[in-house]
Amino acid sequence: MRAKSPRSGPYICGIDAGLDVVSGKWKGLILWELDTHSVRRFAELRRALSGVSEKMLTQHLREMEADGLVHRKVYAEVPPRVEYSLTEHGHTLNEALGPLGAWGNDRLRREGLEVTPAEIPQG
Amino acid sequence: MRAKSPRSGPYICGIDAGLDVVSGKWKGLILWELDTHSVRRFAELRRALSGVSEKMLTQHLREMEADGLVHRKVYAEVPPRVEYSLTEHGHTLNEALGPLGAWGNDRLRREGLEVTPAEIPQG
DNA sequence: GATCCCCCTTACGAAAAGGTAAGTACCGCA
DNA sequence: TGCGGTACTTACCTTTTCGTAAGGGGGATC
Numbered sequence: 533m534r535a536k537s538p539r540s541g542p543y544i545c546g547i548d549a550g551l552d553v554v555s556g557k558w559k560g561l562i563l564w565e566l567d568t569h570s571v572r573r574f575a576e577l578r579r580a581l582s583g584v585s586e587k588m589l590t591q592h593l594r595e596m597e598a599d600g601l602v603h604r605k606v607y608a609e610v611p612p613r614v615e616y617s618l619t620e621h622g623h624t625l626n627e628a629l630g631p632l633g634a635w636g637n638d639r640l641r642r643e644g645l646e647v648t649p650a651e652i653p654q655g
Numbered sequence: 656m657r658a659k660s661p662r663s664g665p666y667i668c669g670i671d672a673g674l675d676v677v678s679g680k681w682k683g684l685i686l687w688e689l690d691t692h693s694v695r696r697f698a699e700l701r702r703a704l705s706g707v708s709e710k711m712l713t714q715h716l717r718e719m720e721a722d723g724l725v726h727r728k729v730y731a732e733v734p735p736r737v738e739y740s741l742t743e744h745g746h747t748l749n750e751a752l753g754p755l756g757a758w759g760n761d762r763l764r765r766e767g768l769e770v771t772p773a774e775i776p777q778g
Numbered sequence: 779g780a781t782c783c784c785c786c787t788t789a790c791g792a793a794a795a796g797g798t799a800a801g802t803a804c805c806g807c808a
Numbered sequence: 809t810g811c812g813g814t815a816c817t818t819a820c821c822t823t824t825t826c827g828t829a830a831g832g833g834g835g836a837t838c
Contacts, residue, residue, distance in 0.1 A: 536794085542769035543759075547683040547752055549768065550759030555678055557796070560670040574815055585797060590816060600766075611805055611814040621762075628758035629670055631751035636666075636673030639744075643723075645672065646665035659824080680826070697785055708827060713786060734784040734835060 536595055550628065553599045556592050558584050560629065566602060566618045567626045574614050582648075601625060659718055673751070676722045679715050681707050683752065689725060689741045690749045697737050705771075724748060 536556075543549045554560055558581055565580050566572055572580070578589055593616060596602045601622035607613040618626065640647055659679075666672045677683055681704055688703050689695055695703070701712055716739060719725045724745035730736040741749065763770055 539768075542771045543763060544684055544771050545687065546756035546759030546761075546763065547687065548759065549763050550752075550755040551674075551677060551683055552759075553762070554674060560674055561667055564668065564670065575813080578815095585799095586816065587798090587818090588796065591796090606815095609814095610803090612803095612816085614815065624761075625755075625758055628754035629673075631754055632673040632748075633669035635748055635751040636669035636671065636675075638669075638747075639676070640666060640669065640672050645662075648665045648667050698783080701785095709786065710788090710828090711826065714826095729785095733833090735786085737785065 538598070550625075553596070553601060553625070554629070556595065558588060558592050559596060562589075562592060562596065563601070563618070563622065563626045563629065566616060567623065571615050571617045574616070577616065596622070661721070673748075676719070676724060676748070677752070679718065681711060681715050682719060685712075685715060685719065686724070686741070686745065686749050686752070689739060690746065694738050694740045697739070700739065719745070 539552060543552070554563070561581055562577065565577060569576075574589070574593075577593075578584060578586065581589065593602060593604065597604050600619055603617050603619050605615045605617070607615070639645070662675060666675070677686070684704055685700065688700060692699075697712070697716075700716075701707060701709065704712065716725060716727065720727050723742055726740050726742050728738045728740070730738070762768070
């Protein structure tokens, strides 16, 4: 199921290694969502990331789990219950992305770019 | 020649808008290289980014120019001379990427990931 | 005269990323 | 009995991204 091989070649620098784990259409948002809510279930994430497909969501979550960013806790219940949360590394990564988010907000403002309505998290 | 359409849909948040301009195999490194040397010619960049093809380099530079990150100055000489440098926005973006770079360096260390030899810029 | 350097452009193709749709197995509710 | 909810998996297809290879037009160098 793994769509992203664990990286073919070596990394070039820290930014390269940092960008690698967040490159993915929804990863930044997953990080932000898990940081603000601390614990989220699969369906909650799916509703929060409007437009994401179930396939992409599970794929991204698995990759982020493999990268040590999110923790996945499965309850042996029926119906199934799975809870996602950030690991310590995921939390520090989210903090490291703070300045980039601020820069991005500036960019949105100064270029008058379109932003999805409903939610405009200031993250 | 534009390989990346200026973004189909709206942005979700600042991180989304920030990641959009740096997603590209060599963009982080171009940013870093232009920040440390302030002015670089095409061939200099090509040598610095070992492994990049000319096509990708020009493509990335054009996209970053369109995004207002780099400034492209062409001298009407022969042989042609073109100098690239960071704009103000490119510079602030690079600063905003600092924490991510530090996080990435931590990741490289703690996971013992492979890094390209020769150059290990601490950026 | 041949080759190299400069800064690209173009064409072609492979690989990766992402989207769509359906199926799984079980349960509660009406 | 049928539908919706839980958390996925699988197959198939399109789009995007990246790489390879070649050309181009002039000048300098050997």
